[in-house]
Amino acid sequence: MRHLANRLLFLCFALALAGCGADDPTRSNDFLELTSISITSEYDGIANLTDNQFSATGDYSGELSKDITTAVSWRSSDENVLKIDSAGLATAVAPGPVTLTAALGEVESSLIFSVSAAGIVSLNVTPASQSAPVGVERAYDVSGTFDDDSVQNLARIASWSSLDPAVASVTDTGAATGIAVGMARIQAEWQGVTDVAVLAVTEAELVALTIEPAEAEYPAGLTVQYTLTGSYSDGTSIDLTDQAYWASDDETNATVDNTAGEEGTVKTLASGFTDIMVNYTDAETGEWDVSTSLEVNYAALRDILLFATIFDAGGGVVSEDLEIDAGETLDIFNDQTVQFTAIGEYTDNAEYDITTQATWSSNDTAIVTISNSAGFEGTATPGDETGETDINLSFDDLEITFTLDVNQQ
Missing domain, CATH: 2.60.40.1080 (Immunoglobulin-like)
Structure with a gap:
């Protein structure tokens, strides 16, 4: 009985040890330590009273990176300027500079951000017109143009209403549903400024x-x-x-x-x-x-093909669909960004875009960060330093490493 108890005790200890770190966001599943955090933002700065989504990507020993936006602790250096919640969604309270910090364990990263005093000039609800049969939901979006010529999406903070509630209803996120055949005006309002789109509710079956x-x-x-x-x-x-x-x-x-x-x-x-x-x-x-x-x-991944599109500071395309081989060096300037696309080639000769499913990492995030955040996967952004760093791409059992050389513009 004592031998059985000892074996059970050992088994419990082994299972606990095997699970150690599995739920610890400071370590990856293969026990690599979190070494750095990079912060990305929807906008470089925002107008007062608007909001902004920040994302955090953790780099684990230069081997892999993953989205840790909801795992980090967010803090604002001045909550009288910008408040931020646990999911990285920040709300501007007053104009001014502010520093946002994301921390996890002993690792943290900061980003200098600004809130402007720009005033709203106009709203633009899109699409301007669409149709839907009774009972079908249609989505609307809204952006605002400010007096400093900046444009921001305001869908999260605008107030939505149907000016013809007998014909269509609308949720607080801009999703309109036809109730009866007719024309309904769907309105978005923010800070006293409005714009209206039309929903034509039809009798189509x-x-x-x-x-x-x-x-x-x-x-x-x-x-x-x-x-x-x-x-x-x-x-x-x-x-x-x-x-x-x-x-x-x-x-x-x-x-x-x-x-x-x-x-x-x-x-x-x-x-x-x-x-x-x-x-x-x-x-x-x-x-x-x-x-x-x-x-x-039963097809297996045979190879990964990698392509790069380089953008200038204004978002214009500098070079498009450059094929990058493993071990190759790609030269860019420090005011450029690169969108990488990964194509998986399988043993049945089929090819699939795996950009959003692959894991991307940079060996030196001071030179380049590369995102795994939803919507930004494979986007490389130069840091504060210039020089060379290896970029790693892994998917399934394959890994490709190449070099980015960031040069001073």
Whole structure:
């Protein structure tokens, strides 16, 4: 009995040791230590009373990097100028300079930021006009132009309303839904300035639903965005991806996401067959169920092809689709940014864009940082120093290393 107790004690200790660090954001899954944090921002500066999303990327011993925006502790040097929440969303309170800091464990990074006194001049709701059958949701966005000629997205802070509530309703995020046939004015307001768009609510009926890609085949380990399109009796087509419920018939082969903003995102896991299924409820014609087959094949990743597009300080394209080989050096100036694109080449000769699924890292973030944050994956930005640093790209079991040489402009 004592031997059994000792073995159980040893097993518990071993399991605890194996799990040590698994939930510790200061270490990666392979126990690499967090060595630096880079902060990225939606804007270089914002107008007073607006907001801005900051993101934090952690570099782990120069081997890999990952998004740690919600893991770090955010703080503002002056909350009378800018307040920031635990998710990195900051709100401007008054004009002035401020320093934002992201810290995790013993590692921290800071970014100097500014809040201007610029005043709002106009709002622009987009699209200006669109149509939808009764019961279908349509999204609107709004940006503001300020008296210093800056433009910011204000969708998170604008007030939305339907000026024709019997025809359409609108949520506080700008999603409008038709209630009855007619024309509805959808208004955004901020700081007393308004703009109006139009939603034409039609009596068109849903006649077909289409899932894309249809009857697809992919290797394991990929993330693929599926879409659902509704075809209506008036000839219009509407993207219904985020208004439906998604499921996989066999989640050992592939899973599909229903999380807000991720609807229809399929992850292939293991070889085999499954059906990607969708349930959609239409206000007029009721429930619809459609599906498409998915085969997860045995193809393996054979190579990664890498391409670079260089942008100048104003966002103009300097060079486009430059092919970069492993070990090669790419020269840029310190006022330029680079968007890298990674293409996975598989043993069945198929190619897939893996830019957003790969892990990117820089060996010296003082020279170059490279993002893994959503929407910015593979974007390289020069730091405060010039010189050479290795950039690492890894996906599945392959890794490519090349060099970025940052020169003074």
